Amino acid sequence: MKKRVFLSLFAFASFCTANAQSYLGYYHDNYAGVQGVLFNPSSIVDSRFKTDINLFSISSSVANDAYGVKIFDVFKDGYDFDLEAKKSFSNANNAAFNADVMGPSVMFNIAPKHSLAVYTRARAFVNVVGVNGQVINDVTKDNKTSFPEATVGSFNGVGNSWGEFGISYAAVLFQRGEHFLKGGITAKYLQGVANYHIQGNDVKLEFNDNILPQLSTYETQGSAIYGSSQDFAANSDLDFDSKSRGFGVDLGLTYEWRPEYSADRADINDLKEVNKYKLRVGVSVTDLGSMKYNKGIRRNYDLNQIISQDDYDNADNFDEFLENNYNFTVLNGAVRSHLPTALHADIDWNIHNKFYLNANGDLGIVSKTKLNQSSIANRVSLTPRYESKWFSAYIPVSYMDYSKQAQVGLGLRTGVFFIGSGSILSNAISKSSKSADIHLGIKIPIYQKKAEDKDQDGDGILDKDDECPTVAGPVENKGCPWGDRDNDGVLDKDDKCPDVAGPAANNGCPWEDKDNDGVLDKDDKCPTVAGPKENAGCPWPDTDGDGVLDKDDKCPKVKGTLANKGCPEVTKEVIKKLNDFSKSVLFDSSKATIKPESNDKLEGIVNVMNEYSNANFKLEGHTDSTGNVAKNLQLSKDRAAAVKDYLIAKGISADRLSSEGYGVTKPIASNKTVEGRAQNRRVEIILVK
Structure with a gap:
């Protein structure tokens, strides 16, 4: 019984978690045909198919948040799941299982803006949420030892299988210019096949190992509700009941933005054989409804009990195990099972020509903990695809909240056959995959015919209505x-001037040029006064009125001469004034350090040079003949450089100044007298032309 009780209910579901959305990546294709109705019933109207006949298709998917495996190793001989699977147990592992088989089905147009679909479908769905995976693993392993009280959890589990017969209707709801809206509804008859459901409330478990295994005991606490579509404890064979049935509804809307529509291409919306949108947005709600099992049974179990290992091992099935070991109350009668209601939304972008990118989200909108309530695993996906009439290829990239892994898949459609998987590429390289899925099908597509060519000039107006x-x-x-x-x-x-040529920017009229300066008034900043093109049609200004235009004037705000590029000339009087200042600059004895009392003289030099901002000057240093000639030469250079550095520090551009020292070589007075030597120790300023 060890492998048939808890393991059969929880462990299998813990490693076979599944998303609940079928045909991942395929159903967004504009050539998905009748399969598209399962996701959004509005998809069948304005379809690329005139008729689409499904012969057989299947979609099945598995994933999980408890076990990770190298998918392709699982099928090898000798693979040991217990040893090789990577375990990720938590106190709330989740599980589900989904298989979807579509039988003979067809979609077809009944009018230009109306379509119908009829389909048959068989589905199996299992999901368990909130189970302590570690506890289940401890119970089911072969060589377990005693473990203290552990919380199994307030879990919820549902297993449901049923058949569907659906009729879908879709119509164009709104079509105006670039905007297009269609809607659809599916009504489906549900035929129940089998149902299991269980709900635990604060279930706890303690195992006490004994040297004699048969004397080992389990102490359980809490309560559980366990029900099924029939009393499998009394009769393990499936007793099909045609009266176990129900009804369901799917609803969907699709909006398309068609920017190529224009007054000249008003017929584009009538072209059935081509996709017309740049952006498509779809929203749908699927699986609204439930089914009732008339022969159902439900038991409320009190799990506060101690049972032996023998009790556990000797039970033939789960129903027998619970019934033989726990007190319970029975409720016979109809059992209602709810469909996994979900909200779907997608955006499909036609990137260019036959290349598309689809973003999709699937969200379960029912409680995952409600008794006998199936629910999907939430998922988002991004799917680039190439799509044409006879061939499509798509690469879905998705993330699901159960497996918590990114999945990358690949799918192909070749006219009558399609096959794909939302996880095959990621599984090929992953060593710890928690998901796998596949879908495939065979169909007979009958495409929309290309519209007859009755427009010779291709202007979008049929010849019968075209005067040219x-x-x-x-x-x-x-x-x-x-x-x-x-x-x-x-x-x-x-054209406001239809008989005189002019640019479109001026409504077909020529631009004016009032001042006849060759600059059109639209570009002329002085349209009534002639001026050169280089100055946007305005005359060049002469701000200081010295006869030199500002564009050529190096001193546009100070009057000057043309010969000096608009700047004032440096006269002999100015040079004398500069030298009166410079010759009065005092230095420390035998040094190039300027004495502070010379600052006023230096500031005078700065002021004069600023008045003649375009003039360049050379500073020449000189000494008397006292002392060593070489030292005097260096001292003269240093003193001239010191004055230059001072002027630069006060804002005079270094490009305007140069300095040189001449030592004793250029005296201006006799070195034999004190007065003469004092005159020879000087810094002179020379105008550089």
């Missing part, structure tokens, strides 16, 4: 081109 059937023209002019008498490229209907 061989020359393209707009619908406003009955298919004839607009005239252009002045041949300026502006149609007469838009």
Whole structure:
């Protein structure tokens, strides 16, 4: 019994978790046909198919949050799941299982804006949420030892299988210009096959090992509700009941943005054989409804009990185990099982030509903990695809909240056959996959015919309505081109000067030039006063009025001469004034350090040089003949450089200044007298031309 009680209910589901959305990546294809109705019933109207007949298709998917495996190793001989699977137990592991088989089904158009679909479908769905995976693993392993009280959890589990017969109707709801909206509804008859459900309330478990295994005991606490579509404890064979049935509904809307629509292409919305949208947005709610099992039974179990290992091992099935070892109350009668209601939303972008990118989200909108309530695992996906009439390829990338792993898959459609998986690429490289899925099908597609060519000039106006059937023209002019008498490229209907050529920017009229300066008024900042093009049609200014235009004036705000580029000339008087200041600059004895009392003189030099901002100067240093000639030469250079550095520090550009020292070589007085030597120790300023 060890492998048939808890393991059969929880462990299998713990490693076979599944998303509940079938045909991952395929159902967004504009050539998905009748399969698309399972996701959004509005998809079948304005379809690329005139008729689509499904012969057989299946979609099955598995995933999990408790075990990770190398998928392709599982099928090898000798694979040991217990040893090789990577375990990720938590106190709330989740599980589900979904298989979806579509039998003979068909979709077809009943009018240009109306479509129908009829389908048959068989589904199996299992999901368990909130189970302590570690406890279940401890109970089911072969060589277990005593473990203290552990919480199994307030878990919820549902297993349900049923058949569906659905009829879908879809219609165009709104079509105006670039905007297109369609809606659809599916009504489905549900035929129940089998149902199991269980709900635990604060279930706890303690195992006490004994040297004699048969004397080992389990102490359990809490309560549980366990029900099924029939009393399998009394009769383990499936007793099919045709009266176990129910009804369900799917609803869907699809909006398309069709920017290529225009007055000249008003017929584009009538072209059935091509996709017309740049952006498509779909929203749907699926699996609204439930089914009732008339022969159902439900037991409420009191789990506060101690049972032996023998009790555990000797039970033939789960029903027998519970019934023989725990007190319970019985409720016979109808059992209602609810469908896994879900909200779906997707955005499909036509990137270019036959390349698309789809973003999709699937969200369960029912409680995962409600008794006998199936629920999907939430998921988001991003699927790039290439799509054409006879071939499609898609690569879905998805993330699901149960497995908590990114999945990458691949799918192909080749006319009558399609096959794909939402996880095959990621599983090929992963050593710890928690999901796997596959879908495939065979169908007979009957495509929309290409519209007959009754528009010779291709202007979107049928020849029967076109007054110029061989020359393209707009619908406003009955298919004839607009005239252009002045041949300026502006149609007469838009030309305010139809007989005089002019640019479109001026409504077909020529631009004026009032001041005749060669600069058009639209570009002329001084349209009534002539001026050169280089100054945007305005005359060049002379701010200081010295006869030198500002564009050529190096001193535009100070009057100067043309010869000196608009700047004032440096006169002999100015040079004398500069040298009166410079010759009064005092230095520390035998040093190039300027004495502080010379700052006023230096500031005078700065002020004069600022007045003549375009003039360049050379500072020459000189000494008397006292002392060593070489040292005097260096001292003269240093003193000239010191004055230059001071001027630069006060803002005079270094590019305007140079310095040199001449030592004793250029005396201006006799070195034999004290007065003469004092005159020879100087810094002179020379104008550089």
